[in-house]
Amino acid sequence: MTPRRNSDSNIPEPTQNGMGNDDLRQYxxxxxxxxxxxxxxxxxxxxxxxxxxxxxxxxxxxxxxxxxxxxxxxxxxxxxxxxxxxxxxxxxxxxxxxxxxxxxxxxxxxxxxxxxxxxxxxxxxxxxxxxxxxxxxxxxxxxxxxxxxxxxxxxxxxxxxxxxxxxxxxxxxxxxxxxxxxxxxxxxxxxxxxxxxxxxxxxxxxxxxxxxxxxxxxxxxxxxxxxxxxxxxxxxxxxxxxxxxxxxxxxxxxxxxxxxxxxxxxxxxxxxxxxxxxxxxxxxxxxxxxxxxxxxxxxxxxxxxxxxxKPKQQVIKLDRAENKFKPKSVHEEDLARLKQKKEGAKTVRADRDVLMNALFKAFEKHQYYRLQDLQMLTNQPANYVKEILQMIAVYNSAPPHKSMWELKPEYRNYTLTRIRSMVKHAVEKKTALGRLGKITQWGVKQLEHATPSCMMYTRAGHIPHLTWDVAEKWLDLKQTPIYQFPIQSIFESREIIKKYNKGLPSFCGMPKDASVHLCVLDPLIENNSGYNETTCIAFWLGDGAGKRTINAQNYRNLVNISGCDSFDTLVDYDIPRDSTQKKFSKAMDRKQCFTMQMFEQDAEVKGSALISLGGGPNAYFRRRCAVDNGLKERCEGFSLELHDYFYGNEIDKVELKKILEETFAPLPPSKIRFAPGPFDPSMVFFLVQQGIDLFDSTFAIKMAEEAKAFKLVDDYPHSDAFDLVDFHEAKYTDKMTPLFDGCPCYACQNYTRAYLHHLTNTKEMLGMILLTIHNLTEYQKMFELIRQKISNEPEL
Ligand SMILES: [Zn+2]
Structure with a gap:
């Protein structure tokens, strides 16, 4: 009795018994x-x-x-x-x-x-x-x-x-x-x-x-x-x-x-x-x-x-209602806020940018907000929120959106979640002696800064030789400063700064809300010739710390982690006077490459770009560089590479005039023109006449570090000469007169030339501090005088 079944039989299937496929169990x-x-x-x-x-x-x-x-x-x-x-x-x-x-x-x-x-x-x-x-x-x-x-x-x-x-x-x-x-x-x-x-x-x-x-x-x-x-x-x-x-x-x-x-x-x-x-x-x-x-x-x-x-699921009658709560996600911010509340901490003022970004984000979702809601949303003090709101939004006092805030029209179309970083500069007056202008925004920060003027040179996040305390107390800055931050001092710490994640100015303890401009080259550190490569430029850290190179991509990363408001782009500065046409041409190509790489499609670059314009002493290549790079969409201004004309060089003013003319000719005139580097009062006035708006304070620092104090002649800029006191000279050993008569600065008010001579010759830090304070004061005064002079000039 061995019934067998053909395994792949064509036997018609008898009706199923309805028990499904649970064969084993059924069986x-x-x-x-x-x-x-x-x-x-x-x-x-x-x-x-x-x-x-x-x-x-x-x-x-x-x-x-x-x-x-x-x-x-x-x-x-x-x-x-x-x-x-x-x-x-x-x-x-x-x-x-x-x-x-x-x-x-x-x-x-x-x-x-x-x-x-x-x-x-x-x-x-x-x-x-x-x-x-x-x-x-x-x-x-x-x-x-x-x-x-x-x-x-x-x-x-x-x-x-x-x-x-x-x-x-x-x-x-x-x-x-x-x-x-x-x-x-x-x-x-x-x-x-x-x-x-x-x-x-x-x-x-x-x-x-x-x-x-x-x-x-x-x-x-x-x-x-x-x-x-x-x-x-x-x-x-x-x-x-x-x-x-x-x-x-x-x-x-x-x-x-x-x-x-x-x-x-x-x-x-x-x-x-x-x-x-x-x-x-x-x-x-x-x-x-x-x-x-x-x-x-x-x-x-x-x-x-x-x-x-037996049914698989059963309905059970409950005697009383069960308390079930809707699940609610607890977000990190809420937790942090709760924790903060528990610990009794006061609401900490967030960074201005952070708050502004948060507000922009909020306005992306809704057009109108009450202040109270925004305050809740951002978890910031109402006063502070209002302060920022007044910058970017308008208050509706009439229906239909009474008592509500709405973004200013110029901000409404921003798809960016942050306020657009830009350098707002307006030329107010153009004269034969130069142009008067006003900076109203630097990066994301609003400020009032009249030009011609200078950035405040910093080293490692400080005005050299001054702590921020000293600077605040004894350095009388007439205008909201824009700080110039060369990358040299922080280049080796860039990983740490990235980790720190709050940006360079904060890392260095710079004043909150300071406008900071990052630049590749430190005007006070000399770079040697012959080291620039096709894809990167070489720079020296100074103080014997050696050479470093940086390419466009690395620089972009650095700019992005730096959190600075603006930056210089890379430029091939190394075009000696006796270079061949070929070398000039190559340098130009390289420069264009840097600019292109910097703003590669989809690459995010935080901050406003001041396009560096090079070309050495050659007028043709200066113009070519301006045309090739200066018309970029991302360009917020120009930074002129003029190291051949820095203080101490023999300067051919005719040549300089020519190359500046060629540079500016193809460029939009309204954008700010920045010429970093140590220029003495005479040069500054000359450059202002050529149309430069912004300098830096390196000349003042350079003088101080050389134990020198300078003073403009009384009729500056009519006469562009200046007095220079070099404390290395023995003749100041017993000069019991103030540093400079009539100077309101802390150094001149309190110390004699003899004492300053003593300090500098014994290399006391205070000597440098006092000289820095004086020189910076004088340098700023210089720009004030220039502006005055221009304002009295007839407009062109
Ligand atoms: Zn002084």
Whole structure:
């Protein structure tokens, strides 16, 4: 009794029992309920030699067997012997059946009849059903005992070949609802090899009834845990009913065959898959194995039904309402604020830029705000918020947005979240002696700064020799300063500044809200010739600290981490007077490259750019440089590279005039023109006349560091001469007069030349401090005088 299923059968699917695919579980509970196909063929008595072997059908198609006529069968007798006859051979359906009957024997030992029934095997044919009925075999005791014997000795090795598919799936039920009892029992059978696992009881058919076949498993075997380790079968064994009846059906609309591995050329026990299937026989009856409907089984079924009807989710009635709160995300800022509140800290004023950015961000979302809301939003003091608001927003005093703030029209279209960094400079008056102008914004900071004027040179974030305290107390700055910050002093610390993340001015402790201009070259440090490369320029750190190089990308990064309001762009300063045209040209190309790289598309550059304009002493290349670089969109002003004309050099003013003319000719006149470097009062006035607006204070520092104090002549700038006191000279040793009569500065008010001479010659720090204070005061006074002079000039 080895029903087999063609693994890729074309057997029509019987209706599903609706239990879904939870095959295993279902099977554990209910495995025996479902029908299975059984091959009866083998248990008959047909001479082996006459048994037919159906020719291999390569794709396992069983189409040759049409079983329509099976439906005519009635009164099926459980085990029949079908005599084979010559007619059967003639009736082969498509002639593919070959006659090598012996081979059937070898084909598969599982076809039990082969060895046990020498009289022959049954080959059910479709023809002559009537004859079959006539030839029903009476099952007498002898035959039954033979069957029993055969069944008892059943040993079912895993089927080789294609059948192993079924085998490997263990107890998994085939997709078909017919469950192979043999498969189900295999484990038991295998683990009980050689011993009895149960008994098949075949009752001869009674009148008008089909024969009764039932299977009673042996309790001892059933309860044995499965040796194959299948947990499902172990748990199933408890509930598996012991007794089953077979309900025999006709195969009405199906064709099923028994397939075996074709091992024609092999020995039978070779467990080798040949891949060939032989049709061993045909299934003519289907027997459904069902457990007896006894109490145990019914109880099991009831349990199962109850289990299945239990809903997976249940509605539970609650006695009282539950308090569930809407989840709310806690943002970092809120946490920080809470913490701050807890610690009792006062609201700390944020950086002006930070607050401004926050306000701009807020206005991106809504057009109108009440001050109170903005104050809450930014978590800043109301006064402070209002102060900033007054700069960037307008207050509506009339409906429909009464009492609300709205961005000033010029800021409304900014997609940037921060106020646009720019240098706002207006030329107010243009005369033959130069031009008067006013800076109203530097970077993101508003200020009032009249030009011509100078930036305040710093070194490492300080006015050299002055602490910020001293500077604040003793240095009288008439205008809001713009600090010039050469990168040399912080170049080695750029990683730290990046980590610090609040920008260079803050890192150096510069005054809050100071306007800071970053520049590449320190006018007071001399750079040697011949070190600039194609992609980077060389600069010296000063004080013997050596040379460094920087390319556009690194400089951009530095600018971005510096947090400065503005910056100079890179320029190839190294074009000696005697350079060839080629060298000039190369330097120009390089400069253009720097500018391009600096403002590469998508590259963010924070701050306003003052485009450095070079070209050495050559007027043509000066103009070319201006044209190539000065018209950039990002250009907020110009920084002129004039180191050839710094204080101390021999200066050809005609040449300088020419190159400045050429430089400015193609450029928009309104933009600010900055000429960093130490220029003495005479040069400054000359440069102002050429149209320079902004200088730096390096001359004053340079003088102080050389132990010199300078004083403008009384009619400056009418006469551009100046007095110079060099404290290295011995003649000042006993001069008990003030440094300079009439100078309001702290040094001149409090100290004599003799004392200053003493300080500088003993290299006391105070000497430098006092000289710096005086020189800076005088230098600023110089610009005041120049502005005065220009304002009295007729406009051009
Ligand atoms: Zn003074």
């Amino acid at each position: 554990e509970i209910d495995g025996w309920r479902v029908g299975y196909a059984v091959q009866i063929q083998g248990i008959g008595f047909v001479p082996v030699g006459n048994a037919r072997r159906v020719g291999d059908d390569e794709d396992g198609n069983l189409s040759p067997f049409v079983s329509d006529e099976d439906s005519d069968d009635c009164g099926y007798a459980g085990y029949q012997s079908i005599p084979s006859g010559p007619d059967n051979e003639e009736e082969t359906l498509n002639g593919e059946i070959d006659e090598t009957g012996e081979q059937e024997q070898e084909a598969n030992g599982e076809i039990e009849e082969n060895e046990t029934k020498p009289d022959g095997a049954v080959v059910q044919t479709d023809e002559k059903p009537a004859e079959l009925h006539k030839k029903d075999i009476e099952l007498n005791d002898e035959k039954v005992s033979i069957i029993r014997q055969a069944m008892g000795g059943l040993n079912l090795p895993p089927p080789p070949g294609k059948m192993s598919k079924l085998n490997s799936s263990g107890l998994k039920r085939p997709s078909n609802d017919f469950v192979d009892i043999e498969m189900a029992r295999r484990e038991h059978w295998e683990s009980n090899t050689g011993s009895e696992i149960g008994r098949l009881v075949v009752n001869p058919p009674e009148k008008g009834k089909a024969s009764q076949v039932s299977f009673i498993s042996k309790p001892s075997t059933q309860n044995q845990p499965s040796s194959s380790g299948s947990s499902s079968s172990a748990s199933a064994s408890k509930s598996i009913p012991e007794e089953h009846t077979f309900i025999i059906h006709d195969l009405a609309n199906q064709t099923m065959a028994v397939l075996v591995e074709d091992k024609t050329v092999l020995k039978e026990d070779y467990n080798i898959a040949t891949g060939n299937l032989a049709v061993e026989g045909k299934i003519v009856k289907r027997a459904e194995c069902r457990p007896l409907a006894n109490q145990n089984y019914m109880k099991m079924k009831v349990d199962q039904m109850l289990r299945n009807t």
